Structure formats: structure tokens, C-alpha cells
Amino acid sequence: MGDNRTPVTVIGLGLMGQALAAAFLEAGHTTTVWNRSAGKAEQLVSQGAVQAATPADAVAASELVVVCLSTYDNMHDVIGSLGESLRGKVIVNLTSGSSDQGRETAAWAEKQGVEYLDGAIMITPPGIGTETAVLFYAGTQSVFEKYEPALKLLGGGTTYLGTDHGMPALYDVSLLGLMWGTLNSFLHGVAVVETAGVxxxxxxxxxxxxxxxxxxxxxxxxxxxxxxxxxxxxxxxxxxxxxxxxxxxxxxxxxxxxxxxxxxxxxxxxxxxxxxxxxxxxxxxxxxxxxxxxx
Missing domain, CATH: 1.10.1040.10 (N-(1-d-carboxylethyl)-l-norvaline Dehydrogenase; domain 2)
Incomplete structure (x- = not known):
């Protein structure tokens, strides 16, 4: 397989993780999945995914490991104790968190001999795989470029922000703040005009x-x-x-x-x-x- 069909592991099968895995599967990637609640993998398995029994098995299956869990703490709980089995892997972390967590996790990954890209997803699960989906990444540029063809399957707006692993989180919260500010102002405006029957x-x-x-x-x-x-x-x-x-x-x-x-x-x-x-x-x-x- 070429780089655009590199085997991928997806850890974390909430709605977003399922959407990520489905996008890889649809593009013909060999896709291994793992989730603490095994039942969440059933639909993906029916589509051709391989369900790993343990996080260690999931990581062993692919060089490229995409993680999408609820918190950074959960990410470290799941893969933080895998030790030498992580060495040589590429972890793309799409878990939401803070810029400090992104930088701290990058430092941890370096000690493990792991290449690490931190990321942020600016779309809801139904939008994954579309041209309008924006995903931010930061880390070593050569690593991003090597796996960019696979990552672009998740969204046409795949964007590299540089080597500072905290940048995706900063863009994430800043853009979400823009969204909430705009939505609050829209709803306040609706409350004003509806007093006149609009x-x-x-x-x-x-x-x-x-x-x-x-x-x-x-x-x-x-x-x-x-x-x-x-x-x-x-x-x-x-x-x-x-x-x-x-x-x-x-x-x-x-x-x-x-x-x-x-x-x-x-x-x-x-x-x-x-x-x-x-x-x-x-x-x-x-x-x-x-x-x-x-x-």
C-alpha cells in the first residue's frame, strides 16, 4: 500500500471516533479499532474494520494511531502504560483539550520514542470526510506531510499550524468562542424582535x-x-x-x-x-x- 492507504488504528469510538474510522474504511484503509465499550465497534466491524481486544493490540496493528477520547487523562490512561510497544508509532491525538495538555503530551511522546501530532476537529461527526470539514494539526512537519494524504480523508480543510503542539487547542477554543459569541448575540437579537411578533x-x-x-x-x-x-x-x-x-x-x-x-x-x-x-x-x-x- 502507498502512504495514502496506510493502515490506521482508531482508539476511541464515540460518535466522532466512529466517524473518523468510517472515513478511513470508506477510503480503503485497513482500519483497526478499539473502545473500552466493545459494542461501539459493531457497525464498523460490519463495514470491514478489525476490532482489537486491547489497546496494546490496537497500537501494534498500525504505525499510524489516531486517538479520539473524551479527555487527555483518558488518553494517557488508555495508552500511557504501553511502554516500548509505542516506540516508532505515530500518534495523532484528536482529543479536545488545552494548549498546555498538547505540549505536555508532546513532551511525553518524545520520551516514549513516539512521533506526535496534536489536533483539533472543527466540525461535528456528520461532517467528517467532507470538503468543508476543518481539522488543525501541529507537530513535526515531515511527519504531518508523510501522513497528510490519510489525514485529508477526514476533511478537506486539513491544515498544518506549525511545530507548536499547543496551537490546535488555541485555534479550537478561539473559534468556538467566536461561535458562542455570535450565537448568543443572534439569540439575544431574536429575543428583542420577537417582542414585536417577529x-x-x-x-x-x-x-x-x-x-x-x-x-x-x-x-x-x-x-x-x-x-x-x-x-x-x-x-x-x-x-x-x-x-x-x-x-x-x-x-x-x-x-x-x-x-x-x-x-x-x-x-x-x-x-x-x-x-x-x-x-x-x-x-x-x-x-x-x-x-x-x-x-
């Missing part, structure tokens, strides 16, 4: 339209931030203009009896940065409220 689906097209405009704002702000000169020119609106508009949202929320905590949080951020002399700057200056004090 349904969520009626509001939705306008929310989508405005999200496209926001994309343009973020492109401008990203360039301002990366310029590094701290000028933050107000090409669209000044921060004091943003604050004046936001106060209307706070007022409407309170007047309508809707929870105003979300817009009040944004109000506090803006007021803090304005007090530092940024009233005439763009909204990008609010980044200063999030950075470390030393920055």
Missing part, C-alpha cells in the same frame, strides 16, 4: 446579511491590529459611535424585560477602552481590553 426565521435573512458585513469589518480590523502601530483608524465608525448605538440596545433590552447582561458587558468593554483615550479609534481598539496588561 419570528426567528423572519429575522434570519437579515442576521445573515449583517454577518456578511461583519466579515468586512473584521478584515479591516485584522489589518489594523497586525500593523502593530496602535493607531486603529476609524474607517467605518469611531468607538464612541459604537458605544452610543450600543446604549440603545441596552435600553431596549431593559425596557422590554430582556436579559441585558450581554450588551452591558460590551458596554463596559467600550467604556474602559474609551477611558484609555481611544474614543476616536475603530472598534479594533477594544482588543486592548482583552490583551494581557503588559501589552
Amino acid at each position: 419570528g426567528a426565521q423572519q429575522f434570519l435573512p437579515w442576521a445573515h446579511m449583517w454577518l456578511e458585513a461583519i466579515k468586512m469589518f473584521t478584515a479591516d480590523y485584522a489589518a489594523q491590529i497586525d500593523a502593530g502601530d496602535g493607531k486603529f483608524p476609524a474607517n467605518d465608525a469611531t468607538l464612541e459611535t459604537h458605544l452610543a448605538a450600543l446604549k440603545h440596545l441596552v435600553h431596549e433590552s431593559e425596557a422590554l424585560g430582556i436579559d441585558a447582561e450581554l450588551p452591558k458587558y460590551s458596554e463596559a468593554l467600550m467604556e474602559r477602552v474609551i477611558s484609555q483615550g481611544h474614543a476616536k479609534n475603530s472598534y479594533a481598539a477594544v482588543l486592548k481590553a482583552f490583551r494581557k496588561p503588559s501589552e
